[in-house]
Amino acid sequence: MIGFVRCECSLYDVHSLKEKRSIVKSITARLKQRFNVSVAELDNQDVWQRTTFGIAVVSNTRKRTEQELQKAIKMIESDSRIEIIETDYEWL
Template sequence: MIGAVRCELLIYDVQSLKQKRSVLKSIQTRLKQRYNLSVAETAYYDSWQRAELTLVTVANDRVVCERELQRALTLIDGQPEAERTITEYEWL
């Protein structure tokens, strides 16, 4: 089972793409270190305060995928620099 979640983020208090990339890199690094998943920025590359991250994980059971993705989303929600807005799941 492959689980993917695409989520849009609003990033506060940034004034440049460089600051945005710093915030995103920090979130991506934490996600990769703590969870069994891949993560990438997938949209809004040129927007300062908006980003889209896609997280993907693979497991032999959908419940395991869901649990891993939910833990990752909880970590994102705990970041004061960013607010998660639209979130879409996809199962393959």
């Protein structure tokens, strides 16, 4: 089972692309280290206070895939510098 989630996010107290990239790199690195996921910034690369993450998981069951995606989303939500505005799931 392949699960994919697209998370559109708003970043707080960011005043430059350099600050934004620092936050995005930090979050993507932590996601890759802690969970069995692939993650990338998909959109809004040139906008200071927005970003869109794509997170993918491959697992043998849908339940396990959902659990990994939910853990990744909770980790993003726990970061006070960022807020998830919208999430879209896809299942293959």
